[in-house]
Amino acid sequence: MAHQATRLVLRYRLGQRLVHWIHTVAFFILLITGLALIWPPLSFLAAGGLSRLLHRVAGVVFLLTPVLYALMDFRGLRDLVRDSFTYTRRDLEWLKGFPGYFLGRTSHLPPQGRINAGQKIHHALTIISYFAISGSGLLLWLAKGSLGPTGLLITTIVHDLSMAVMAVLTVGHIYFTLVYDALPAMTTGYVTEGYARMEHRLWLESLPQEPPYVIETRGIEMQEAVPESSSTPMGEKAAG
């Protein structure tokens, strides 16, 4: 079994992966330097003005990520927007089954396309908070001195709440990545065919079954997990 060929499916091209990780680095710099103003143990970062400089540099990178994406892989950006905002009846069914998905099960869910219903919600919230956090951030940066007390209060509240939404979304993003072994999609760019079938069956079926979309490799990733489960009775799995 260890010598069996594994079929891998191309999920993200190089440009998409680069944009993702640039965005990731900018996001975490922003999060940590921003938390320095909320969480007292981190406030030493803010004292010398270092965190402010970092926050602004990372803020510009963060703000320009969609532009960078468009320059590096316009098709990727276009597909992302299109697929994220195409809702079908299946999405509603999927969302009804979300609690089960949260706890590790996919078999009860209707088959999904390239972007599942949870990701669609995630993307919509991300886009809303992207504009909220960027707009309020630019105001705090560039309109300093003319906001007044009420302006400052509203702007900082919008900035903080959109930060909270993004941070919680990010926790969820990392959580599902780790639960469902999705990380290779953003490192090598390829996911196993098993993963693609479980999570994005309609997408897998729509792909040409040939390189570079689907490749064969003598991998061992999938085999590693098998011994644990070979004893699992079929009935138990179906019940879950």
Added chain:
Amino acid sequence: MAQMAMLIDTSRCLGCQACVIACKAGRELLPEERWVEIREVVIGRFPELRGAFIPHRCFHCRNAPCVQVCPTGALYKQDGLTLVNFDRCSGCGYCVEVCPFGVPKIIDGRVSKCPSCIDLFQMGQEPWCLQTCPADVMVCGPREKLLAEARARVAALRERYPNAQIYGDTQMGGLAIFLILTEPPEVLGLPPQPQVPPLAIWKNGVQPLSLGALVLSVVTSGIAFFIARRRHLEEKNGAIQVSEVLSSSPDTEGESSSSHDTKGE
């Protein structure tokens, strides 16, 4: 230490600016910094001119908006005064936005405002501005005693200045540095009843809420991960078994969908 207070009786002020210079020299301020300024206000038309010298400086509000918005705790209340830990200041300028008197400034990347001469108080001395004043405009002491003194002075001043009044007994919850004015505050360029929005809901409401949501999501995910991971591996390995069984059969066409449909039942 008790609640520190200072009374500034503007009816006595000569406008000599000695306090401005004493503060600047005593506190070793930067060339562009001033923690005390004296502004001359002229009212009426010649020849019926009236006027006053009004201090423009931190009045150390009891409900200090600058303290409520300071993200790093560089501004803080102690003994009724609004003190500054300059090393903690990030220079964000939020205090500049919210001060109803327009007092704090950001100079050389950090806040610039009177942090009080608390070090001199602690050595039993008085602030630089008070020490140098040639006209006894300022008095330091316990707030209640000074308020009583101020009321007596205002009563006496009313004969000459009918609009004489105390400023800072109620404003912003009470100013630690309060004034005796000879004219109504609005005439002298001071807000009669300065108002700020409920700034505390940001630091005491929105920020804990945001941090709480973040921490809660991390904890929930951390716990759920172990359950979800086990269940996912069960399901995934089950799926492999099914597809292996099916791939060994001659019908490879309907492989993926049939395996899924069986599981979905």
